[in-house]
Amino acid sequence: MKILGVGDNVLDYYKQQKLYYLGGNALNVAVMGKRNGFEKSAFLGIFGNDKASNFIISSLKEEKIDVSRSRHAVGECGIATVSIKNGDRKFIKSNQKTRISSLLRLNLHEEDISYIDYYDIIHTSINSHIDTELKKISHKRISYDFSDNTKWNYNLISQIAPYVTYAFFSGNNLEENEIYELINFVKQFNVEIIVITRGEKSAILSLEDKIYKQNPHPTELKDTMGAGDSFIAGFLSSFEKDRDPKKALNKGASSAAITCSHYGAIGYAKN
Numbered sequence: 001m002k003i004l005g006v007g008d009n010v011l012d013y014y015k016q017q018k019l020y021y022l023g024g025n026a027l028n029v030a031v032m033g034k035r036n037g038f039e040k041s042a043f044l045g046i047f048g049n050d051k052a053s054n055f056i057i058s059s060l061k062e063e064k065i066d067v068s069r070s071r072h073a074v075g076e077c078g079i080a081t082v083s084i085k086n087g088d089r090k091f092i093k094s095n096q097k098t099r100i101s102s103l104l105r106l107n108l109h110e111e112d113i114s115y116i117d118y119y120d121i122i123h124t125s126i127n128s129h130i131d132t133e134l135k136k137i138s139h140k141r142i143s144y145d146f147s148d149n150t151k152w153n154y155n156l157i158s159q160i161a162p163y164v165t166y167a168f169f170s171g172n173n174l175e176e177n178e179i180y181e182l183i184n185f186v187k188q189f190n191v192e193i194i195v196i197t198r199g200e201k202s203a204i205l206s207l208e209d210k211i212y213k214q215n216p217h218p219t220e221l222k223d224t225m226g227a228g229d230s231f232i233a234g235f236l237s238s239f240e241k242d243r244d245p246k247k248a249l250n251k252g253a254s255s256a257a258i259t260c261s262h263y264g265a266i267g268y269a270k271n
Contacts, residue, residue, distance in 0.1 A: 001240050002040040003233075004119040005030030007128020008101055009045050010078035011052050012225060012264065015092065019271050020052070021225070021264030022059055023080065025125040025145050028226050028265045031063050032233030033123070036255055037241075042066035042119065044112070045128075048100040052077035059268045069115045075100030087221035087260070101129065108133045116140060121240055123232065126151045134163040141165040143236055145228070148173060154185060161189035168232050171196040171204075179204055193245075195235065195252075197228050203253065207245050214249035217257035226265025231256040 007026035014021065022031075027043055034041035043065050047053045049072065056077065060067050078099035081092040096102055106129070108116070116122060116137055124130055125145035134142065143166035146152045152169075161167060167186050171179050179196050183206045186194050194206040205212040234255025239248035259265065 001038050001121070001237070002042075002119045003030065003033040003038045003121050003123060003236065004042045004044060004116060005033070006044045006106070006116075006122060006124045007130055008078070008125065009043070009047065009056055010080055010094075010099075010101075011056065011270075013079055013081045014263065015081055015083050017263070017269075019263075019269045020055075020079075021266070021270075022056055022268045023226065023265050024078070024127070025147075025229050026123060026128050027056070027060070028229035029123045029143075029145075029233045029236075030065055031060070031266045032226075032230050032255065032259070033237060034063060034065060036234045036237035036251070038237055040066070040119075042069070044069045044106070044115075046071045046073060046101050046104050046106065048073065048075040048077045050076050052079065053100075055268075055270055063266075069112060071104070071106070073100050073104055075103060078102075082225065084223055084225075084263075087223055089223060089225045106130050106133060108136050113137065121236055123236070126156075131160055134160065138163040141240075143232065144168065145232060146170075157186060158189070161186055161191050164189075164191050166193045166195070166232075166236065167191045168228070169194075169196045170198075170228055172199045172201075174198075193239070195232075195249075197231055197256075199224075203231070203249060205245055205249055210245075212245050212249060214246075214253050217253045219257035219260045221260050223263045224260055225263075226259050227256040229265060230259035
């Protein structure tokens, strides 16, 4: 099994610690996918030419993540300033307007498609800015993280969902009736798997008109950063192999619990 993360890469700056950690949804899932059992993992995105970008590239190579198809441009890495309180991370500010991934967009061409075809599952997200490219790779099994309802709306879902195999949502601030309304809406686009994670509450999965639930695994909570990304990576590594939703949900919960037990989504602290 082989997984490719396409899209965002950033450094998360932990204000209290004065340390930087690797981050970005697509990057996190690529790394955590490898750690969860994918035999090969890669990342395709846009890197800047500053020290922060070089640190990310060297860290990915240390994890044996292939970055050979990524773009390199003159510009700065994405930096998100983070505060941690009682294990819960909150974003304070970021260089969203000036980071290279906001100034440039991936434009997938034939060589990219040939490269992408090598991988079994493609993961991307609402933060990756490749929605207009999804049609080009819609012949692949695509995993898409819609994040929470501050990022998506039903109109946006209707544009993306037709190309998606796995749809992941963060539903911490949704009532249960809103969750089932969301599931019913997404199902009309023939999305195979719909998963809503809910932090301390049970995750909810929809597959073939059946609903499955998974309670979070206990953990010594230090930091929730990347927990959802880790859940996705664990889930995909299991479901792509065994097609067992219960087993995959359990693997996702286990992966998320491990991530919550340390600082930073995938580690690699730098001052």
